[in-house]
Amino acid sequence: MWLATGGCAGPHLIPVAFVSDNDAIVTATGESSKTVRRIQETKRARVAVGTTSDVVMIDTVLDGLVPVPEVATGVADRFAAVSHDPRKMSGYVYIRLLPRRIQVWNGFHEFSGRTVMLKGEWLSGPVD
Template identity: 40%
Template sequence: MVPEPPRTLRQRKQDTLARLENDLDAWVASADRDGNAYLVPLSFLWDGAAFTFATAESSPTGRNLRSSGRARLSVGPTRDVVLVDGTVETFSRETVPADLADAFAAKLWDARVGTTRYAYFRVTPRRTQAWREENELAGRDLMRDGRWLV
């Protein structure tokens, strides 16, 4: 199978933003203080600047994100992947901004209700990469140090 020609950086950014606006789930990688990795799928809200996730405060992911302040995300299938490295801001049920929790609830579910205590995690991208095939590996960086390259 012959791959399609590589996309321009501008087209990759457009495709990436469309994926972030329309997809619902991402793989979220985190690690504990000893470097033990943990990977879990979570639904997300993309607001144009950052991702918001909610997971149980006591879960391994919740503990790892809170303590390390970093996450790696993967959105999309293997042959059209978006990888994001970002910094994490944590909110409890009591401290989450109402507009953020309301937007998350409108798109996904309301993590403020129920007996399980959920925390919200806002991940701001610092590095973003996107590629489909080997011919796009050379230009896979779309964002570095929190700034879009195109």
């Protein structure tokens, strides 16, 4: 996924692997990274998964930064299966993000009605 954060120092965008954990999106990055500093400042991030013609965009809020020794074993195992294993590297932290707004896009025919979650609640019909 692409993970975008912002703050006083401006926007920052990185590609990262992720896994889901119940309602949360979980990724990991360096604990002293620009991403972590900016998400600590704003408590928000935007996630994009897919291509420019078939994408899911997710506005999230920070659920927490989880030190590597405190992450659930199942989450850590699933993350290690799709990326590096922070348990075997120093200086990493897991980031838990909660979706608040989800938009889908599969071309101009879906320009309206692309918001499928708003304020953390799934919608039953189009909003846009």
